[in-house]
Amino acid sequence: xxxxxxxxxxxxxxxxxxxxxxxxxxxxxxxxxxxxxxxxxxxxxxxxxxxxxxxxxxxxxxxxxxxxxxxxxxxxxxxxxxxxxxxxxxxxxxxxxxxxxxxxxxxxxxxxxxxxxxxxxxxxxxxxxxxxxxxxxxxxxxxxxxxxxxxxxxxxxxxxxxxxxxxxxxxxxxxxxxxxxxxxxxxxxxxxxxxxxxxxxxxxxxxxxx
Numbered sequence: 001x002x003x004x005x006x007x008x009x010x011x012x013x014x015x016x017x018x019x020x021x022x023x024x025x026x027x028x029x030x031x032x033x034x035x036x037x038x039x040x041x042x043x044x045x046x047x048x049x050x051x052x053x054x055x056x057x058x059x060x061x062x063x064x065x066x067x068x069x070x071x072x073x074x075x076x077x078x079x080x081x082x083x084x085x086x087x088x089x090x091x092x093x094x095x096x097x098x099x100x101x102x103x104x105x106x107x108x109x110x111x112x113x114x115x116x117x118x119x120x121x122x123x124x125x126x127x128x129x130x131x132x133x134x135x136x137x138x139x140x141x142x143x144x145x146x147x148x149x150x151x152x153x154x155x156x157x158x159x160x161x162x163x164x165x166x167x168x169x170x171x172x173x174x175x176x177x178x179x180x181x182x183x184x185x186x187x188x189x190x191x192x193x194x195x196x197x198x199x200x201x202x203x204x205x206x207x208x209x210x
Contacts, residue, residue: 041142062125072114078110078139
């Protein structure tokens with residue numbers, strides 16, 4: 001077999017050895033804080049309406065892994081969705097803006113064990129971006145615990161659009177994995193690929209003279 005044909009395969013094999021899954025990390029977590037009350041999440045026009053809590057990413061982009069929400073007591077046949085929006089980044093009254101960038105859940109539950117966990121999500125979050133995670137109920141209602149240990153961007157929507165404030169955030173945690181290799185890992189991958197290419201090229205020249 002010609003070396004020129006196996007070169008890409010060999011290089012890819014070495015890269016696969018160096019690329020390992022990056023462990024998920026918490027990018028938002030207030031579940032351990034004291035629960036100080038309940039937001040009733042209801043259909044728009046039915047009282048308090050929908051609720052959303054803000055979070056942000058760092059200079060690294062992420063792939064969303066798991067979202068854990070302190071939700072409880074869904075009424076029988078509660079239809080709801082969990083969505084992510086970008087923020088208009090207008091503190092202290094930031095709000096979700098535009099259409100949702102991802103729907104993490106959209107369905108009906110008669111009951112579930114608290115907390116409500118969504119996993120293996122795969123949504124890409126952009127670097128240095130502010131987001132809101134929203135719970136939107138279409139029928140009946142459920143409860144979303146909040147904490148007053150900190151003030152963070154919170155928004156509600158009762159049919160007239162999102163209204164924001166720096167307030168008591170709903171309780172949740174968000175874990176995600178880095179969307180790109182670490183610089184040191186990427187540099188190692190490039191060096192290995194170049195080394196393999198050089199070695200194979202050298203062997204090819206030697207054998208062609210034989």
